[in-house]
Amino acid sequence: MSRSRGSLKIVLATRNLGKLREMRGLLGGLGVEVMSLADFPDAPEVVEDGKSFRENALKKARAVADFTGLPALSDDSGLCVDALDGAPGIYSARFAGEDADDAANNRKLLKLLKGVPDDRRDAKFVCVIALAWPDEETKKFKTFRGEVRGIIAQTPSGEAGFGYDPLFFYRPAGKTFAVMGPDKAAVSHRARALRKFREYLAEQMDLLA
Helix, strand or coil, X not given: CEXXXXXXXXXXXXXXXXXXXXXXXXXXXXXXXXEEHHHCCXXXXXXXXXXXHHHHHHHHHHHHHHHHCXXXXXXXXXXXXXXXXXXXXXXXXXXXXXXXXXXXHHHHHHXXXXXXXXXXXXXXXXXXXXEECCCCCCCCEEEEEEEEEEEXXXXXXXXXXXXXXXXXXXCCCCEEHHHHHHHHHHCCHHHHHHXXXXXXXXXXXXXXX
């Protein structure tokens, strides 16, 4: 890992400011400087053509680590519906087409599940986070997986969140992720994966101390 001026530098493989804020908040107090691809405008776009969340996350993390010469962190996530044999899965963001928006993806999901009763609408959100080091010899990496189960609601509910949140009904809360709003952050698939990453990183920071 790379230290500069007393801090550990990690590059988050995204230009999404929301993800950057979330990661900086999560790693607060660990002495970590979280950068993003906004700090490396010439970084190449990475095609997510892997066959799993893990493959896609690793591909992005390795590409960014190689380009920046710094440890890189990436994530890939999506919705897996039991009645659809795990679809949309890694194609969640483009389920209704390459240029589809959240509303189009949700409409397609509801169409495919039309007539399916609640007891057969089980689903899970999955997130895999990959951390890669710029080491040509070992290609060292570590992955962290988080999952949260729920069911697909018959109709959308809620205005908060994004993606499939209006349809993902979280049983313990008795509401969809889009209704839960900020409370979703404590139980989401990404939060669970990030907690595992934080625990790992804290251990590494202790070793470097």
